[in-house]
Amino acid sequence: MDYKSIAEKIIELKNADFILREKLLKSGKLSEGYDEEMKELHDKNAKILNDIIDTIGYPTIDKVGREASEAAYLVIQHAIGQPELMKKGASLLKTAVSENKADAQNLGYLTDRIAVFEEKPQLYGTQFDWDENGNLSPNLYDNLTKVNERRKSLGLNTLEEQAEIIRKRAKNENQMPPKDFEKRKQEIKQWKKNVGWTK
Template identity: 65%
Template structure:
């Protein structure tokens, strides 16, 4: 098995994703719902990565190296229109982390992202969105003390520190809160239903 070529292919998927994100930030289009071009790329990347996973299993550190393993996680994290694929990957990632073959932080982020889309409280506080006050805030979580304890266990900073970082990042990217939060929430729920996250 030529893991070097596979690793390069996975890294290329990530680079395409980030290049498109940068383009959307520059054009001020990142905050306007799920961009069609981005959705198409995320779905296509998920399809390619799924084929790779079906061939080699989860792209673990020992198979593809740190950069490609983290790139695979980013592609999975962004494959939000593919609930089945994300749920399949979180199970594979749990096994890889238990064998010290993947980063536990990646598992924390993916676990939270799935929880948020399914409408459950997140465990690590990694997922953020705009609140009623126009501030970027963590999506609902169970309990701050427990969240900070879990974050510490996987090498993350406190939720309070992360909130400051995230708010600074959206300012530096000139991202603005949505003008109509209620309408955005409604579209988000319609999208979750259409994608198969909720019934």
Template identity: 65%
Template sequence: MKKDDNIADKIIDLKRKDLKLRDQLISQGKLSNGYDEAMEKLHNSNAAILNEIIDTIGYPTIQKVGKEASEAAWLVIQHAIGQPDFMKKCRGLLEKAVAGHQAEPWNLAYLTDRIAVLEGKPQLYGTQFDWDKNGKLSPNLFDDLDKVNERRKHIRLNTLEEQTTLIRQRAASEGQTPPEDYDKRQREADEWRKRVGWMK
């Protein structure tokens, strides 16, 4: 299939807008204290645009839109946390794409984990991190460290211990800080997940 450059450019632009806003929030010290209203609005808007594209061309595989746009699409999906139906739809499409060697297995691992965490379930690959009660970035709930590392190895990811070190170094380099009130942030996150439909 011939790569569609116009669609590819459109998807890449969604990613650029996402990362630009994230950088702004980091510089303002607003990234750790809950889901910023402007970020939520952009994530939902990006998801709606990408959903229209997917309804037109199917999942944006490397073959359809090129590597850069395919990975940009995955980032938009990964950040569409206010859209449970859309994320689950994309997970199904991504499973088929990975099975057909048209998408990267690690993309599916991250999306599978993100959905599990939002649903309050243990993650399989340990890709999702959040601030813990001690003010450290740590992996969200996972089932078993040995099993997690075996799954990570299978899709050519580093160990969870190595990834934890990298995640904490990156957060420090970006000047990220823990939430001011951990318990309040957790309560608000649970209320939000119930409101948008991840939890009952």
């Protein structure tokens, strides 16, 4: 198996994602909902990565190296319109983490993202969204003390520290809260239903 060229391919997928994000950020479109071009790229990347996973299993560090393994996680994390792939990725990543072949922090982020889409409380507080006051705040979680304990177990900072970092970055990137909070909330709810995250 030519793991080197597979690793290069996975890194290419991640780079295409970053390039498009930068383009949308510069044009001010990043805060305007799920951009169609971004959606198409995420779906395309997800399909390519899914084929790779079907061929080699999860792209673990020992197979493709740390950079490509991180890139694979990122593609899965962004495959938000593909619930089955995200869940499959989380399951495979969980096994890889238990064998010390992938990063536990990535599993924390992916677990939280799936929980948020399924409208369940997140465990690590890694997922943020705009609240009704126009601030970026963590999505639903169970208990701050427990969240911070779990974050610490993954080597993450506290949720309060992370909130400051996230808000500062959004400000530096000129990201703006949605003009109509309720409308956006309804759009997200409908989107979750349409792609199969919720019933």
